[in-house]
Amino acid sequence: MATKHIIVDDLSVEYLGATKKIYALQHVSLDINRGESIALVGESGCGKSTLGVSFINLLPLNSRITSGTIKFISNSKEIDIFKTPTSELQKLRWSKIVMMAQGALNAFNPVMRIRDHFIDTAYSHGWKNKTEILNKARYLLKRVHLDSERVLSSFPHELSGGMRQRVLLSLGLLLNPEVVILDEPTTALDILTQRNIIELLKELKKEFNFTLIFITHDLSLAAELADRVAVMYAGKAVEVGDVYDIFATPYHPYTAGLITSTPKLRGESTEVTSIPGSPPNLSEIFKGCPFYERCPLRSNVCINSQPKLTAVEEKDGHLVACHHASKNTLEHIKQGDWLSTIQ
Amino acid sequence: MLKKILSNYFFIRLVKALVTIFVVATFTFFLIRLMPGNPLDIFIATQLAQGVPLQEAQERAASLFHIDLSRPMMLQYLDYLKNLARGDFGVSIISTNTPVSKIILRFLPWTLFVVTVSLFISFIGGILLGVVMALYRNSWIDQILSFLASIISSIPNYVIAMLIVVYFGVKLKWFNIAEIRGSLSPGVKPEFSLYFLKDAFYHAMLPIIVYVLTTIGSWMLVMKSSTISTLGEDYVEVAKARGIKESRIMTSYVARNAILPLFVSLAISIGFVVGGSPLIESIFVYQGIGLKLSDAITTRDYPVMQAIFLIITASVVVANFLADLLLGVLDPRIRTSRN
Numbered sequence: 001m002a003t004k005h006i007i008v009d010d011l012s013v014e015y016l017g018a019t020k021k022i023y024a025l026q027h028v029s030l031d032i033n034r035g036e037s038i039a040l041v042g043e044s045g046c047g048k049s050t051l052g053v054s055f056i057n058l059l060p061l062n063s064r065i066t067s068g069t070i071k072f073i074s075n076s077k078e079i080d081i082f083k084t085p086t087s088e089l090q091k092l093r094w095s096k097i098v099m100m101a102q103g104a105l106n107a108f109n110p111v112m113r114i115r116d117h118f119i120d121t122a123y124s125h126g127w128k129n130k131t132e133i134l135n136k137a138r139y140l141l142k143r144v145h146l147d148s149e150r151v152l153s154s155f156p157h158e159l160s161g162g163m164r165q166r167v168l169l170s171l172g173l174l175l176n177p178e179v180v181i182l183d184e185p186t187t188a189l190d191i192l193t194q195r196n197i198i199e200l201l202k203e204l205k206k207e208f209n210f211t212l213i214f215i216t217h218d219l220s221l222a223a224e225l226a227d228r229v230a231v232m233y234a235g236k237a238v239e240v241g242d243v244y245d246i247f248a249t250p251y252h253p254y255t256a257g258l259i260t261s262t263p264k265l266r267g268e269s270t271e272v273t274s275i276p277g278s279p280p281n282l283s284e285i286f287k288g289c290p291f292y293e294r295c296p297l298r299s300n301v302c303i304n305s306q307p308k309l310t311a312v313e314e315k316d317g318h319l320v321a322c323h324h325a326s327k328n329t330l331e332h333i334k335q336g337d338w339l340s341t342i343q
Numbered sequence: 344m345l346k347k348i349l350s351n352y353f354f355i356r357l358v359k360a361l362v363t364i365f366v367v368a369t370f371t372f373f374l375i376r377l378m379p380g381n382p383l384d385i386f387i388a389t390q391l392a393q394g395v396p397l398q399e400a401q402e403r404a405a406s407l408f409h410i411d412l413s414r415p416m417m418l419q420y421l422d423y424l425k426n427l428a429r430g431d432f433g434v435s436i437i438s439t440n441t442p443v444s445k446i447i448l449r450f451l452p453w454t455l456f457v458v459t460v461s462l463f464i465s466f467i468g469g470i471l472l473g474v475v476m477a478l479y480r481n482s483w484i485d486q487i488l489s490f491l492a493s494i495i496s497s498i499p500n501y502v503i504a505m506l507i508v509v510y511f512g513v514k515l516k517w518f519n520i521a522e523i524r525g526s527l528s529p530g531v532k533p534e535f536s537l538y539f540l541k542d543a544f545y546h547a548m549l550p551i552i553v554y555v556l557t558t559i560g561s562w563m564l565v566m567k568s569s570t571i572s573t574l575g576e577d578y579v580e581v582a583k584a585r586g587i588k589e590s591r592i593m594t595s596y597v598a599r600n601a602i603l604p605l606f607v608s609l610a611i612s613i614g615f616v617v618g619g620s621p622l623i624e625s626i627f628v629y630q631g632i633g634l635k636l637s638d639a640i641t642t643r644d645y646p647v648m649q650a651i652f653l654i655i656t657a658s659v660v661v662a663n664f665l666a667d668l669l670l671g672v673l674d675p676r677i678r679t680s681r682n
């Protein structure tokens with residue numbers, strides 16, 4: 001049995017918009033095991049980034065946590081992230097939990113050299129010896145296949161997007177974190193650079209042994225990198241399981257839809273299918289299943305009763321939130337003409 | 344080598360600056376001569392208004408002014424350029440035989456003093472308040488400050504100056520208007536002493552208050568919006584995630600970047616320091632270059648006007664040039680794009 005590293009329990013987060021509330025996370029529960037790599041997957045706007053920043057309690061000012069906790073287990077001590085005072089949180093951020101927010105291409109202060117970003121980070125966490133910091137920085141930059149001297153004395157704008165992403169990765173490893181969270185780290189990069197970053201991540205994970213939380217809307221990246229996958233839909237986790245189980249036998253029709261709509265570049269057919277409809281409005285709390293509007297398997301139970309995330313019968317650790325969950329969901333989906341085809 | 348110099352960014356800038364100054368000098372030379380009336384007419388008119396008979400007024404004018412206004416304009420212009428090239432601004436028409444450079448040296452320091460002090464207070468104050476407004480945006484502090492800033496920066500400075508004179512001076516008698524006017528009390532000489540400094544500040548106080556009040560509002564508002572947009576930058580978010588202290592983030596990440604766009608306006612303001620404000624200096628009878636300029640305009644003292652306009656132009660151009668250099672030092676992205 002794997003040991004737990006982060007426990008998200010019943011987390012709800014809402015944003016106060018200009019005119020209405022947005023319920024971005026609704027009663028999300030998720031366990032993250034030590035040393036694993038888990039992918040958070042879902043369409044745009046389903047709350048992935050909101051969950052990502054919750055891990056270090058760095059939610060924007062117009063947000064509110066309305067229920068739940070996040071517990072982080074370090075040195076067999078349980079730390080309640082939302083109850084930790086800011087000064088303690090500051091120490092924890094980047095030294096134990098590294099969260100690289102979406103938009104990492106602008107992660108660096110444009111008027112500071114890369115060197116000073118390393119120094120600034122290390123100083124903030126109590127390091128004193130500049131030579132030591134720079135030596136570690138050099139090692140890490142070499143580790144991500146960069147010319148360390150040149151990069152250290154560069155300004156951010158002098159580096160390409162892919163280089164900046166690598167620099168950010170090595171900056172992330174400066175303090176030997178236990179957990180690394182990456183929010184869409186490759187979205188802004190071209191396919192080739194994207195591939196390199198993924199390969200690099202695998203190597204780094206092997207060497208430094210951190211727990212990896214990988215946020216993406218791209219299921220194929222998740223398949224490549226993750227041991228486990230958590231599928232999110234409209235502010236909820238709808239299916240969680242081992243990557244193999246999720247791909248081979250998805251129980252939730254949404255997961256099945258995502259899998260079949262991932263373009264397959266091999267084979268003669270290059271057709272792309274997609275789930276019809278669009279995600280629901282997050283400014284109301286659902287009475288029933290949030291996927292109801294788009295679901296091919298829906299029935300009357302789904303209107304008024306919200307499915308809970310529960311373990312499937314056949315498999316330990318595979319959880320799904322659907323009234324009609326079954327191991328045959330994928331078959332159903334493939335046979336029906338539910339998915340719309342884009343040639 | 345030569346090619347490298349010619350294509351150098353700063354060389355090009357320098358040439359542009361010199362051309363600008365030359366063009367403006369030429370335009371002012373001709374424009375001020377197109378103003379209705381010339382120094383002689385104006386002098387005679389004032390004499391007439393004082394009850395001097397026409398005949399006598401004309402004789403006085405002829406003996407006072409040794410200028411020949413009938414000389415072709417083009418020749419006068421060439422003379423002007425020739426003298427200018429030697430650093431000679433010429434001689435005042437009205438204060439006969441006084442070199443223009445002497446007049447400028449006497450009046451300019453006072454304006455520089457008042458406007459520099461004001462600009463310093465106003466820029467620093469505006470930036471600090473702007474950051475506070477951005478940090479506590481939509482709080483009552485921000486709402487009050489924004490309201491005051493936008494009101495105060497839309498009132499013309501001479502209106503505020505008049506208000507101060509009429510309300511605080513005449514009505515409330517907080518200060519003695521007759522005593523505070525001018526740039527020094529009678530009998531006080533410029534020297535390095537506390538006594539002199541105190542007197543200088545006492546006389547400069549009202550103009551400084553007016554300048555600060557009328558300019559601080561726009562610094563505040565610009566800094567506020569610049570800070571708000573910088574606060575939303577990804578690198579600020581990432582800096583927080585890196586566990587960097589709030590105070591360090593505010594200074595090195597937010598304020599440091601938010602201030603960059605303000606430098607251009609600061610440069611332009613520094614350029615205008617030299618010109619002062621004729622209206623304000625007239626209202627407070629402050630013996631600065633602005634007051635001298637408005638005198639020179641009324642009496643059509645061409646050489647003095649020309650010299651003051653030229654100095655204003657030159658300082659605006661030079662200030663812009665320096666700001667450009669400074670911006671290159673402060674913003675590495677700009678530095679790169681120039682090389």
Ligand SMILES: Nc1ncnc2c1ncn2[C@@H]1O[C@H](COP(=O)(O)OP(=O)(O)OP(=O)(O)O)[C@@H](O)[C@H]1O
Pocket residue numbers: 015016017022024042043044045046047048049050051060062102217282
């Ligand atoms: N600061 C905010 N203020 C108001 N609403 C917000 C804010 N941030 C996010 N939201 C809303 O909350 C919901 C979830 O946003 P979130 O950024 O977590 O989604 P995401 O899954 O990361 O999407 P993407 O794939 O586009 O990054 C969205 O509907 C979004 O519009």
Ligand SMILES: [Mg+2]
Pocket residue numbers: 048049050102183
């Ligand atoms: Mg996101």
